[in-house]
Amino acid sequence: MDFLQLIEMFLSGIWGTVKLFLIALVGSLLLGTVLAGMRVSPTPVLRIAASTYINIVRNTPLTLVMFFCAFGLPFLDIRFGSTSSFNSFIYATIALTAYTACFVAETLKSGISTIPVGQAEAARAVGLTFGQTLGQVVLPQAFRTVIPPMGSVIIAMLKNTSIASAFNNRELISAMRNAIEVRGDLVIPLLFGTALAYLILALILGRVFAYLEKKLVILR
Amino acid sequence: MSAPTQVLFDEPGPKARRNNVILSIVSAIVLAGIIVFVVWKFADAGQLEPAKWYPFTFSQIQVVLLQGMLATLKVAVVASVLALIVGVVFALMRLSGSKFVSVPGTIILEFFRGVPVLLLIFAMFLIFGNAIGSFWSVVVGLTLYNGMVLAEIIRAGILAVPKGQKEAAMAIGLRPGQVMSLVLMPQALRAMMPTIIAQIVVLLKDSALGFIVTYQDLLYQVNLIGREYNNLLPTFLVGAVLFIIINMLVAGLARWLEKRLQRKTTAPIDAEGLSAKTGT
Numbered sequence: 001m002d003f004l005q006l007i008e009m010f011l012s013g014i015w016g017t018v019k020l021f022l023i024a025l026v027g028s029l030l031l032g033t034v035l036a037g038m039r040v041s042p043t044p045v046l047r048i049a050a051s052t053y054i055n056i057v058r059n060t061p062l063t064l065v066m067f068f069c070a071f072g073l074p075f076l077d078i079r080f081g082s083t084s085s086f087n088s089f090i091y092a093t094i095a096l097t098a099y100t101a102c103f104v105a106e107t108l109k110s111g112i113s114t115i116p117v118g119q120a121e122a123a124r125a126v127g128l129t130f131g132q133t134l135g136q137v138v139l140p141q142a143f144r145t146v147i148p149p150m151g152s153v154i155i156a157m158l159k160n161t162s163i164a165s166a167f168n169n170r171e172l173i174s175a176m177r178n179a180i181e182v183r184g185d186l187v188i189p190l191l192f193g194t195a196l197a198y199l200i201l202a203l204i205l206g207r208v209f210a211y212l213e214k215k216l217v218i219l220r
Numbered sequence: 221m222s223a224p225t226q227v228l229f230d231e232p233g234p235k236a237r238r239n240n241v242i243l244s245i246v247s248a249i250v251l252a253g254i255i256v257f258v259v260w261k262f263a264d265a266g267q268l269e270p271a272k273w274y275p276f277t278f279s280q281i282q283v284v285l286l287q288g289m290l291a292t293l294k295v296a297v298v299a300s301v302l303a304l305i306v307g308v309v310f311a312l313m314r315l316s317g318s319k320f321v322s323v324p325g326t327i328i329l330e331f332f333r334g335v336p337v338l339l340l341i342f343a344m345f346l347i348f349g350n351a352i353g354s355f356w357s358v359v360v361g362l363t364l365y366n367g368m369v370l371a372e373i374i375r376a377g378i379l380a381v382p383k384g385q386k387e388a389a390m391a392i393g394l395r396p397g398q399v400m401s402l403v404l405m406p407q408a409l410r411a412m413m414p415t416i417i418a419q420i421v422v423l424l425k426d427s428a429l430g431f432i433v434t435y436q437d438l439l440y441q442v443n444l445i446g447r448e449y450n451n452l453l454p455t456f457l458v459g460a461v462l463f464i465i466i467n468m469l470v471a472g473l474a475r476w477l478e479k480r481l482q483r484k485t486t487a488p489i490d491a492e493g494l495s496a497k498t499g500t
Contacts, residue, residue, distance in 0.1 A: 042229045042236075045244045049251055059421075059467035061428035064460055067439060071446075072453055076261045120228050130229040138228065162336035166432040173338060180346065191343045199334045 006179055006190075013175025014197055020092055020161045020171060021201075025154065027097035032104025033139070039109055042130055050105070058102040062095070062163055069095040070167035085170060092164035100157045107153055111146035112138055144216045151209035155202055162198075172197055262453065272451035276458060281445060288441035289462055295355065295437065296427040299362035300420050306367030311374040312400070333368040337426050340364050345433045354435040358427065366423045373415050377408030413481060417474035421467055428463065438462060 038050035057065065069091040073079075080090040115138050123137040143150075165173035176194040180187055232240055262268050275281050313325030332340065341361030349357055381404050389403040409416070431439035442459035446452030 040228055042232065042240055043243045043247060045247045045251070049247070055468075056464060059425075059464045059471060060460060061425040061463060061467075063428040063431065063439060064456075064463060067431075067443075068456060068460070071443075072456060075267070075452055076265050078261070124229070133228055159336040162338040163429070163432075165338070173336075173342065176339075177342075187346055191339070191346065194339060195331070195335045195343075198336060198339065199331070202334050 006183065006186075009175050009179050010172070010193065010197065013170070013172040014201075016169070016171035016175070017158075017161050017201070020089065020096065020164060020169065021158050023093050024096040024100060024157060024161070027093065028100035028104050028157065031097060031101035032108060035101055035105035036108035036112065037134055037139075039105065040112060040134070054102045054105055057099060058106070060099075062099045062160055063166075065099050066092060066095040066163055066167050069098075084168070088164075088168040089170075092161075092167060092169040096157065096160060096164065100153065100160070103153045103156075104150070107146050107149050108139075108142055110149075111142035114145050115141050141218060144218050147209060147213045147217050151206070151213070154209070155205050158201060158205060159198065265453070267451065267453040272449070272454050275445065275449045275451065276454070284441050284445065285438070285458065285462070288436065288438035288459075289466075291435070292427050292430070292437040292439075292463075293466070295358050295362070295430055295435070296420075296424040299359045299366065299427065300423055302359065302363040303367040303370055303423060304416075306363055307370030307374050308405070310368060310371035311378065314371065314375055315378060329368045329371055332364045333372070335365075337361060337365045338429055338432065341429055341433055349433075354430065354433050357433055358430040358435050361429075362423055362426055366419060366426075369419055369422075370416060373412050373419060374408055377412035378404050380411060381407045410481065414474050414478035417470065417477060421470050421474065424467060424470060 035050045035054060038046040039054070041047060070088060073091055073094075074087070079087055081087055119137055119141065120133055123133040128137065161171060162173045165171055165177070172194055176190055179190050183190070229236075259268070266272070310325055310329050313321050314329065316322045316325070338361075341358055344352070344357040344360045345354065348360075352360070378400075385403055385407065386399055389399040394402065428437065428439050430437045431443070434440070438459050442455045443452075446455040449455075
């Protein structure tokens with residue numbers, strides 16, 4: 001196997017990682033926002049449900065969550081597509097989303113508590129309902145305040161995509177393992193190449209968040 | 221509930237209270253529906269039959285699960301201790317006045333902090349695996365990553381100690397090493413203890429990764445038992461409960477410590493003991 005084929009292998013691995021990352025990013029931001037909203041809602045049942053979910057999943061290793069999704073869901077006959085590789089991808093996405101959403105929700109909740117009380121009071125005074133207060137006044141500000149900690153949550157998620165490789169998902173680490181299997185003489189360069197790919201991805205993400213921070217963040 | 225939660229909505233009037241009750245009931249029904257669906261799925265797959273749970277009454281299975289748990293804890297404890305040592309060393313390297321020490325320290329730190337733990341564990345396993353075995357591969361991988369994160373935490377703690385402390389220590393003639401070890405480091409470690417323990421919880425969670433390099437930890441045993449008795453989900457649930465309990469205990473310890481430390485550092489000015497001391 002020559003050099004070009006190795007590069008090609010790695011590029012498809014990177015694409016797998018990026019794909020998993022992007023879908024889980026959107027999913028966990030959405031689910032995390034919903035969970036954070038539930039945690040501050042006036043309905044006690046929703047508050048309790050959200051905090052129970054967050055407490056349980058946050059204290060479970062991602063490996064365990066993935067294990068459940070990748071080995072448990074097929075056991076329960078929950079499948080999403082005809083091919084096993086697509087199924088593994090969906091399982092990994094579900095696990096990563098379910099896990100990261102807890103951290104997103106926690107971060108957002110701490111953001112919500114930094115918003116001055118007057119904001120919510122003013123919103124209520126002009127007659128906004130809870131949903132409007134949260135959606136139009138508090139959350140937009142909360143999102144902007146928590147950009148730096150949210151950045152570290154998201155970068156941690158990028159690194160966590162690697163765990164999916166142990167559960168049949170095709171991404172960077174599994175590309176590396178395949179490459180090592182065919183070119184056992186190149187173990188160390190291949191390891192460094194993978195590390196470099198992750199570092200570059202993390203660096204790009206760090207840049208994006210630094211830009212967002214400069215543009216959007218509200219200092220308090 | 222905390223203050224910001226309460227200001228997000230008005231004190232419920234009669235109508236709001238009625239809506240709230242309706243919403244509570246509806247959401248309770250939806251949640252119950254989800255739980256029923258999950259249980260039904262479990263039952264449908266035959267995972268709730270007593271026969272599937274029966275193996276847990278065997279003492280052998282219990283011993284194997286406990287051994288797995290101990291193996292996981294062993295990795296976590298050894299890696300935590302090593303990571304703390306590595307953390308202190310790299311924090312000192314980064315704070316060092318000499319560029320020849322601080323620049324390489326920073327580069328190594330940023331490298332290990334930027335890559336996934338799993339990659340580090342794999343690297344150890346692939347390069348040194350034959351010599352050191354899976355236990356040390358996991359430990360070293362976890363140590364390298366978490367050590368670097370701890371280094372950053374400890375460094376932040378040292379930088380956060382008020383400047384006067386260092387100046388005073390130097391003024392009474394302590395050597396730089398003594399300033400660090402007797403004055404700055406104890407205060408930094410104390411101030412950062414909740415964050416350090418939170419990172420140790422992360423390490424504990426990551427120790428479940430050992431299963432991937434065939435280290436015989438809790439998850440490995442769960443997988444083995446589950447396949448042997450064809451009761452993967454019950455075994456998984458037992459394993460998950462064990463993991464969650466351990467993690468919640470350590471996380472609870474962090475919270476307790478944080479509260480305790482806060483209580484100590486922010487003693488009221490007019491406290492009896494304090495005024496008596498300042499009075500003399």
